[in-house]
Amino acid sequence: MIELKSVSKSFGNTQAVKQISFKVNEKENLVLLGTSGCGKTTTLKMINRLIEPDSGEIIINDEDITNQNPEILRRGIGYVMQNIGLFPHYNIAENISVVPKLLKWDKEKTDQRIIDLIKKLHLPASCLKMFPHELSGGQQQRVGLARALVTDPAILLMDEPFGALDNVTRASIQAEFKALEELKRKTIVMVTHDVQEAFELADRVCLMDQGEIIQIGTPKDLLYNPINDFARKFLDGQRLTLEFKVVTIDDVWSYLSSDKISTEEKPLLSSSNVWDAMEKIRSVSKGKVQISNQHNEIKSVDFQQLTQAFNRYKYNNRHE
Numbered sequence: 001m002i003e004l005k006s007v008s009k010s011f012g013n014t015q016a017v018k019q020i021s022f023k024v025n026e027k028e029n030l031v032l033l034g035t036s037g038c039g040k041t042t043t044l045k046m047i048n049r050l051i052e053p054d055s056g057e058i059i060i061n062d063e064d065i066t067n068q069n070p071e072i073l074r075r076g077i078g079y080v081m082q083n084i085g086l087f088p089h090y091n092i093a094e095n096i097s098v099v100p101k102l103l104k105w106d107k108e109k110t111d112q113r114i115i116d117l118i119k120k121l122h123l124p125a126s127c128l129k130m131f132p133h134e135l136s137g138g139q140q141q142r143v144g145l146a147r148a149l150v151t152d153p154a155i156l157l158m159d160e161p162f163g164a165l166d167n168v169t170r171a172s173i174q175a176e177f178k179a180l181e182e183l184k185r186k187t188i189v190m191v192t193h194d195v196q197e198a199f200e201l202a203d204r205v206c207l208m209d210q211g212e213i214i215q216i217g218t219p220k221d222l223l224y225n226p227i228n229d230f231a232r233k234f235l236d237g238q239r240l241t242l243e244f245k246v247v248t249i250d251d252v253w254s255y256l257s258s259d260k261i262s263t264e265e266k267p268l269l270s271s272s273n274v275w276d277a278m279e280k281i282r283s284v285s286k287g288k289v290q291i292s293n294q295h296n297e298i299k300s301v302d303f304q305q306l307t308q309a310f311n312r313y314k315y316n317n318r319h320e
């Protein structure tokens with residue numbers, strides 16, 4: 001759906017982006033990950049022509065975007081800016097309805113859509129008449145997302161969408177973001193420098209350094225098949241937590257010994273990750289939880305069984 005072919009961009013003597021190429025599939029969430037200044041934002045802004053490349057091609061739905069009017073192109077692409085970027089003198093309803101107004105939506109349609117959307121994003125209706133400074137950072141972030149989603153664009157570009165938030169608010173908004181049905185049918189390109197966030201939200205991660213792509217792959221690819229030392233070292237500090245988050249119950253299933261089970265309890269699903277299972281075990285007094293695999297078989301496991309199975313899975317999947 002989105003394709004970049006050998007795209008480059010320089011600002012004076014700084015080569016911000018060097019001949020990068022990648023494809024983003026329909027309904028995929030591709031996360032651009034890398035240290036500050038590696039060219040993530042420049043890459044993102046070239047996709048909606050806020051920045052024009054020096055060379056290369058960007059194709060969206062089989063059409064080179066340089067042949068499209070930038071204003072019209074941008075109306076079909078939701079954009080969540082770094083640092084939220086709400087208009088301070090517009091109230092929240094006015095902030096969200098900027099693009100519907102440009103598209104000449106009637107007021108009733110806009111109002112209805114805004115009411116639906118803020119409900120989905122857990123914002124109170126009372127905030128619509130308020131101004132951005134009267135909202136918390138987390139609420140402002142949700143308004144930024146509502147503004148990007150209001151016209152239901154097929155593509156969403158997000159630049160550090162949770163960057164302005166404290167860790168607790170960030171984790172809860174990330175979880176909501178993952179669960180939001182509205183986002184599951186969108187093609188998303190998201191920028192972050194936060195490895196945990198990238199691994200939590202990405203279908204595939206595009207790891208960048210100094211304007212170049214180092215590796216593109218699933219979180220599992222990056223963890224277990226890093227292409228070089230840079231890719232390996234980039235994840236090293238947080239490797240264990242990341243592994244807990246990418247390895248699913250299904251992955252470790254065959255390494256788990258079976259235990260006596262009671263089926264009254266609702267089991268954790270096969271697609272849940274080992275991290276979720278550990279958190280659940282920690283939260284229950286008996287120290288055991290029931291889990292199921294993709295064939296709906298059920299096992300009851302404790303912390304030790306789970307970590308042993310995880311270690312055996314890891315051992316068998318190391319390519320070092």
Ligand SMILES: Nc1ncnc2c1ncn2[C@@H]1O[C@H](COP(=O)(O)OP(=O)(O)OP(=O)(O)O)[C@@H](O)[C@H]1O
Pocket residue numbers: 011012014015016034035036037038039040041042043193
């Ligand atoms: N408008 C500009 N004028 C001059 N240099 C720029 C401009 N925009 C970006 N750069 C430079 O291009 C390089 C890449 O910047 P970019 O903002 O794309 O990086 P980034 O990976 O998004 O970083 P961050 O996470 O800090 O936002 C940096 O060296 C930056 O200083």
